[in-house]
Amino acid sequence: MAKIELQDWPAPLENGGETVLETMIANGVPFPYSCASGDCGACKGRLLCGEVAHDSAPEGILSAAERADGYVLACRCAPKGDIRIAALDELVALPPARRQRGWVVAQQRRRGDVIVLQIRPQQPVEFLAGQFFYLKFDNLPQRAYSVASLPGSEELEFHIRVVPDGKTSGYAARDDLLGSEAMVDGPHGHGYWRQNHDGPIVAIAGGTGLAPMLSIIGAALREDARRHIHLYYAAREEADVYWEAELQALVRQYPNLQVTCSLSRAQAPAQGPLPRRYERVTESLRQDWPDLADAKLYVAGPPRMVEAVAAVARELSLAPRDLHTDPFSDSVDHALDGALRTWVRRWLARWRRPPVALPQAATQES
Incomplete structure (x- = not known):
């Protein structure tokens, strides 16, 4: 039976062949995760020592460069022996469900x-x-x-x-x-607002992914009304912008809050009190933020949008620990209960996991 040693956790954990994340959950470790199926990247960690078998992951969630540096998704990897791993985010005891x-x-x-x-x-x-x-x-x-x-x-x-x-x-x-x-x-969920960060907040909401962004923005402004926040509301067409009056009221109340609507399928001109961009939200992000090194990025919406934003964020120097995602879909195909969808993915992963060895350069604790 393999042992998992987690940095900043007092005792090693025993693994009986399940994924690293399953072991964490079974032992009450507050390891960050959200979808538990590899679609969000919330459970990303860095392998410090040892070797794991790792299922494939979307390029926008775990890049080839990150793999080369020893990064893994805890929900998609299983130890091949004793390992040591570090969470990218602080281990926070969440409110009990x-x-x-x-x-x-x-x-x-x-x-x-x-x-x-x-x-x-x-x-x-x-x-x-x-x-x-x-x-x-x-x-x-x-x-x-x-x-x-x-x-x-x-x-x-x-x-x-x-x-x-x-x-x-x-x-x-x-x-x-x-x-x-x-x-x-x-x-x-682990896509929550991190209160220990005082830099700018960039929030990207796709569709009804606006809901958690409203909670995050509201909580951040309640703590510090002068905090710089830029919210991008990504929609396909003008008719999908369903919360504009309320967002405009927030902008009037907080001059340091900027809100932009990025409409991927609409064409100018369109009327509305909030600024419009007729492009994908990833293009808006590139134009406005040439460097995200000091920011926290929160993303909620369709998985493909979340993946695309994550990929662009890496190009703009955002650290992995500063990306917090909540991917979901409005489609019926993605409406299966999370537990069932996760079980299916894990069952399939048992049959196709290729071994992934830790690069020599990443064996030393940083």
Whole structure:
């Protein structure tokens, strides 16, 4: 049985053939992770000693250069013997997740087929800005939604895009939803706001990925109203911009907050109080930030967008520890319960993991 030694953790962990992340979770180690399936990069770590078998990962999540430097995804690698690994982020004990009843107390229909729900849980919930919850209505499948509320709020606000044939999102769009009961499970996720960083914040939201960005931005401004923040709202068309009035109100309140809408399929001109860019959000990022070395970058939205932003961020000198992601999809194909999707990926990985040896240059602790 292999042993995993984690830097800054007091005791080694025993591994019985499962992934490094599974071992961390089983032993109560607060190792950062989010999707647990290799699509976000939140569980990225650096192998300091030893060798692992590593499943393939998207280039935008784990580059060839990072692999050469000893970086791995904890959710996609298993030890081939005793190893020593370091987390890129601090090991923070997150608020405990709990499952409880809640009730829908407000519902709004917005542009872009978005439903905004406010749910009041039976007991107050402690969470960090940027985390997500699992919601379950009636006998429908459980789904994960990021919370837009600020920590300490009595109600939890969720932005839900209604998708074709979506059972849970279709239920959220019902006209008689007020007063309906929902099971609330959370909080979860490691894409939360890091309070120990005082540099600029760059937040990129794709679609309803705006929800966790609102929580992060609101919490950061509540702590320091003079903090420099640039939010990019990435959408396909003008009709997808569903939260403009509220964002404009924030800009008026905080002059140091800049908000840009990047519309990938629209053509100028378009009307709106917020500035428009008619390009992919990655191009907007390149133009505005030639160097991200001092920034924290938070990204939430479709996995492909998250991958593309991560790749550009590396080009702009962003350190791996300063990238925090929350990838998700509005499509039904990606709406499987996270646990099932993760299990399938892990089962397949057992059959196709190629061995990845630690480069000699990375065997010394840095």
